[in-house]
Amino acid sequence: xxxxxxxxxxxxxxxxxxxxxxxxxxxxxxxxxxxxxxxxxxxxxxxxxxxxxxxxxxxxxxxxxxxxxxxxxxxxxxxxxxxxxxxxxxxxxxxxxxxxxxxxxxxxxxxxxxxxxxxxxxxxxxxxxxxxxxxxxxxxxxxxxxxxxxxxxxxxxxxxxxxxxxxxxxxxxxxxxxxxxxxxxxxxxxxxxxxxxxxxxxxxxxxxxxxxxxxxxxxxxxxxxxxxxxxxxxxxxxxxxxxxx
Amino acid sequence: xxxxxxxxxxxxxxxxxxxxxxxxxxxxxxxxxxxxxxxxxxxxxxxxxxxxxxxxxxxxxxxxxxxxxxxxxxxxxxxxxxxxxxxxxxxxxxxxxxxxxxxxxxxxxxxxxxxxxxxxxxxxxxxxxxxxxxxxxxxxxxxxxxxxxxxxxxxxxxxxxxxxxxxxxxxxxxxxx
Numbered sequence: 001x002x003x004x005x006x007x008x009x010x011x012x013x014x015x016x017x018x019x020x021x022x023x024x025x026x027x028x029x030x031x032x033x034x035x036x037x038x039x040x041x042x043x044x045x046x047x048x049x050x051x052x053x054x055x056x057x058x059x060x061x062x063x064x065x066x067x068x069x070x071x072x073x074x075x076x077x078x079x080x081x082x083x084x085x086x087x088x089x090x091x092x093x094x095x096x097x098x099x100x101x102x103x104x105x106x107x108x109x110x111x112x113x114x115x116x117x118x119x120x121x122x123x124x125x126x127x128x129x130x131x132x133x134x135x136x137x138x139x140x141x142x143x144x145x146x147x148x149x150x151x152x153x154x155x156x157x158x159x160x161x162x163x164x165x166x167x168x169x170x171x172x173x174x175x176x177x178x179x180x181x182x183x184x185x186x187x188x189x190x191x192x193x194x195x196x197x198x199x200x201x202x203x204x205x206x207x208x209x210x211x212x213x214x215x216x217x218x219x220x221x222x223x224x225x226x227x228x229x230x231x232x233x234x235x236x237x238x239x240x241x242x243x244x245x
Numbered sequence: 246x247x248x249x250x251x252x253x254x255x256x257x258x259x260x261x262x263x264x265x266x267x268x269x270x271x272x273x274x275x276x277x278x279x280x281x282x283x284x285x286x287x288x289x290x291x292x293x294x295x296x297x298x299x300x301x302x303x304x305x306x307x308x309x310x311x312x313x314x315x316x317x318x319x320x321x322x323x324x325x326x327x328x329x330x331x332x333x334x335x336x337x338x339x340x341x342x343x344x345x346x347x348x349x350x351x352x353x354x355x356x357x358x359x360x361x362x363x364x365x366x367x368x369x370x371x372x373x374x375x376x377x378x379x380x381x382x383x384x385x386x387x388x389x390x391x392x393x394x395x396x397x398x399x400x401x402x403x404x405x406x407x408x409x410x411x412x413x414x415x416x417x418x419x420x421x422x
Binding site: 136140144160161162168172200201212217219 | 388
């Protein structure tokens with residue numbers, strides 16, 4: 001087990017936060033702690049649009065459009081809280097998960113569902129969660145992989161399959177040669193009402209033009225007047241950091 | 246999408262592990278228990294990056310086990326509806342094709358494949374456009390959008406589409422070979 005302690009250099013004692021390259025330490029100090037539940041909820045495919053009290057676009061709220069939000073992926077306990085605060089869209093409180101009221105969730109047609117899906121990651125995440133772009137995750141996992149290479153010589157220690165797959169995936173999708181610079185460029189978009197989730201998605205997608213961004217991330221269209229110029233600048237900056245294929 | 250989050254877990258340790266290396270044993274057990282697992286809320290726990298705090302142990306009555314609350318940070322991978330992913334095709338059949346993005350499996354139904362692509366059976370089943378310019382077969386890289394997710398005890402399964410703009414084949418293995 002002494003070898004495990006080799007990786008244990010990533011696990012300092014006391015109140016130190018670990019070996020993740022310093023930038024996240026400050027963010028994580030205020031982290032919201034999630035206590036793991038014993039079993040995951042068995043969740044069905046999400047088809048029911050949920051009323052969301054945190055709708056970003058007032059125009060959409062007024063039009064009363066059905067919107068699929070990620071609050072549908074929450075556990076049933078949280079869904080009950082959502083029900084009590086929701087109602088801006090005037091929809092009935094049929095929640096797919098907490099259907100304990102006896103009514104069946106309404107299935108919506110597939111085409112409108114696809115068209116109106118919005119990326120609302122912030123509704124789903126615990127407060128302290130930090131999104132990692134694939135390039136950032138590749139750096140972190142590379143670090144861990146180097147530790148694990150030493151440990152894997154011990155036949156009792158197996159590398160989890162999901163780690164290998166996730167590591168391979170992050171390496172393949174790491175299109176940039178400087179993850180920190182990419183993060184800095186994209187962080188400036190926050191001033192233009194772009195959310196963390198949208199920023200992360202932009203980093204992963206490597207868009208070549210603004211049309212591609214708006215097509216792939218429809219939620220950005222809501223603030224097109226605010227963000228179009230900034231997005232064009234960001235895309236031009238990102239092109240400098242792209243690894244040639 | 247990858248996340249870096251703080252989680253807490255109650256770890257039980259058998260008295261035989263008590264001693265000067267108690268902390269190391271606890272961390273090792275945590276890694277063994279948690280890495281590679283999947284939860285509905287957080288997705289796949291890809292790797293633990295640090296242990297933030299280990300609380301005081303509570304001895305359970307009747308057994309000698311001690312329960313420690315452990316706070317740790319981990320990289321997790323979880324797909325979301327509306328997310329754009331680049332996945333590798335693993336299987337093609339007339340109902341659609343399966344693809345993998347990291348530890349996540351995604352199925353794209355033939356209803357969500359552009360209408361100009363037809364299924365071609367054979368040794369290497371594939372979807373091909375009428376002019377043969379674009380082909381989706383095993384090991385092709387495709388960009389797709391997640392439109393639904395389902396979580397089992399140990400894995401997350403997604404439904405995707407390539408029927409929108411800027412989605413579809415990125416890399417055809419037949420061309421680059």
